[in-house]
Amino acid sequence: MAVYPFAEIEKKWQRHWDEHKTFRTPDEPDRARPKFYVLDMFPYPSGAGLHVGHPEGYTATDIVARYKRMKGFNVLHPMGWDAFGLPAENYALETGTHPGVTTARNIDRFRAQLKALGFSYDWDREVATTDRDYYRWTQWIFLKLYERGLAYQAEVPVNWCPALGTVLANEEVIDGKSERGGHPVVRKPMRQWMLKITEYAERLLKDLEALDWPESIKEMQRNWIGRSEGAEVDFEVEGRPGEKVRVYTTRPDTLWGATYMVLAPEHPLVDALTAPAQRDAVRAYREKAARKSDLERTELQKVKTGVFTGGHAVNPVNRKAIPVWVADYVLISYGTGAIMAVPAHDQRDYEFARQFDIPVVEVVSGGDISKTAYTGDGVLVNSASEWVSINGLSVPAAKEKITRWLEGQGLGCRKVNYKLRDWLFSRQRYWGEPFPVIFVDGRPQPLPAEALPLVLPEVESYKPSGTGESPLATIESWVQTTDPATGQPARRETNTMPQWAGSCWYYLRFIDPKNGRAAVDPAKERYWMPVDLYVGGAEHAVLHLLYARFWHKVLFDAGVVSTPEPFRKLVNQGMILGEMEYTLYRDARGHPVSAERVDDNECEQGTGEKLQAERVAEEDIEKQGDAFVYRVQPNVRVSARSFKMSKSRGNVINPDEVVRLYGADSLRLYEMFMGPLEQVKPWSMKGVEGVHRFLNRVWRLFTAEETGTLNGEIAPAEPSREQWRALHAMIKKVTEDIEGMRFNTAIAAMMEFLNDAQKWSPRPRAALEPFVLLLAPFAPHLAEELWSLLGHSGSLALEPWPALNEAFLVEDVVEIPVQVNGKLRGRIRVPADAKQQDILAAARAEDSVAPHLAGKTVRKEIYIAGRLVNLVVG
């Protein structure tokens, strides 16, 4: 490929931007201009370096940032590092290298890679969560949480992972195994710091409405918060007047259908309710349940287990006694840890009742309870007693009436519950923020803000202590301290904060990264917040985004920030998969096995035989119907799909390599041209070559082939009407598409323009210079070089964005397609200002149309101004 000197150009302009601090956002920006804060989810600087997924979102935000600058906005576009976390610590365990050393090295590599891609970050604002000056304020925010009663300690059964020697958050455990490494996880009670995110559940839910976020992400957060409306109802314990069991239900209307009650194994009233005869069975069941890991609880979900306590509870609506069971399908951590079971109208209770032969009583008509539970709406039946009746009502009306009645009788009350749990906020790890807390006589006491940062001490070994405590617990000299207030001996908290902590507020620090007196200056915060555009992967849909919103609201209540929500608009970039792979399967004898007979584990369906997978070249493949087949044996189907990039599959694309071969501009442009930003899409090296060819053609549009100097065709000539039209059509399309983040079609519009412009001779400067400016956000290095070749000095980064003049888009003659009965039959060319009747007459008379009208009556004539004619005949 004869190519433009991208390597030289890119290095030259990267140096220029660096030296001139072209993208520095002034500390005191010109307040007369509008602001735009465009943020990427900052990366964890892993040892593997950048992968091609990173530049996808980063290019998108960079295009927006560069565009907004040219539109006259003050743009804040920073980058930093989410640098605490397990990998560096695990590496330290293996090699003895201090995580700080590894982290610094990885950050240097990431920074160099990002700079090589030409992103317009203000590098003066770079922060890492591991910087003392940064985590000082993370600790300060923890103190705020503590002050406001939102941080507390609890002895909670946590996810203890013996292999990692640490406790994991619920969300770090997947199918009973650790998210990292896939090690088994068991439950173990430990003293932990918790954050009361549940106190903010309602606001976190309600404030989602106004956010310009993908509906799917909002929905995931809603599900995670899991709000439900119902009632708490008290059931008296039979034979023990005054003793009550409180249950939570969303279906108080089904109280008459409650045929038994279930307590969670951990429920405090289990002992009191258990009859002597059942004591051994209940104790055995509770012990078994306590030993069950989450893995076992989920694995056993198909078969429900439980034991009868021998005790009974009295249904408050009809004074009937119902048996009380203990079963682990009821969770102690949700609601009251006890339920009234209505097998006729709840699938879980239905399964349990069937298994233990408990009666099923229908109280809502409309289903067939001999087959399955009916959870839909219907008319209430069998729901009356001498005190109250809800028979004949619909479900919502019945809920309302019975709830009122319960409240009136003092037997129950309305209650809203959330699935959301408090946030387990401590880790037994070294490489994290130390808690600014000491224990005096065993009681926690926060350090004063002046004592921050509480610096992470040096440690000899990174091994977890093994008891579940962090490596910090092994440094006696650090752990032992004195209370600054009283001088009493004290011990330090040895847990550290989870990785989420640092990423909960980094967007605030970017606003004022060097402030030594505050996390962020209030005036600056008011100017820049909220973040106008936040781009990152959908894997953070719930956790990072929910935690950050929570902290932000706490800071809002504390008067630290001025907006109730941090991120106004959120966009998730889709994953980039590896190249499309065609795979042929063979059995042990080497015979090909057609792909539809191969299961997900690469085994043959039926025989279960493990098959050999073999990559096949594209030219050996043919499409037949909706399947791909092996060309030499067309009866054998081949699987055709692309996979997530992974080392083990060997399909990882290295961005450095792409930059070396085609340049950063080509990588940027390709990632944007692949398809819509949000979509999952497969990589194609041929596609990279395609956009690279486009950039080469752009280069040749402006330069003379041999000399690399300005092309002689570039002339001060006045552009023709057609040339103006081509230019302004592109300006319109590119501008609108950047605003709508449709970068793929913006690039297509520039390609169309180039295809035209290449044919021009001469090439009027006035029509070409704006093209360079439009290209600049996408391929900034090439654009800068062309701009300077065109005789301009300095960077084009702050040149005004080309203005659209709609007048150039107006055409004198328009082409209008003509349909007959909805089928395209021809086109007519008419003056743009032609009258409807003239257009319709021309349409009827058109050579290709007239035959389709012959001998028929035109029943209706439809004309959509400037777009289409449809003649309905019959």
Next chain:
RNA sequence: GCCCGGGUGGCGGAAUGGCAGACGCAAGGGACUUAAAAUCCCUUUUCCGAAAGGGAGUGCGGGUUCGAGUCCCGCCCCGGGCACCA
């Protein structure tokens, strides 16, 4: 099981209810070249036809409409998330 996305040429993908397939890739043909690469030009949804032209066509089946890839109803498939939360 439930909740979101999504199914359009050989491939990635375009199309305010109004010309389906923009743009790019791949493929085929041609020009330039001693040759190749690079570059440039042409063809390329499919079927019938030498052509002109015509038929079919956006996962499947219905519907609304002058007109549906787009809206409505029912299904199938793929991707993601959640999953004893009472």
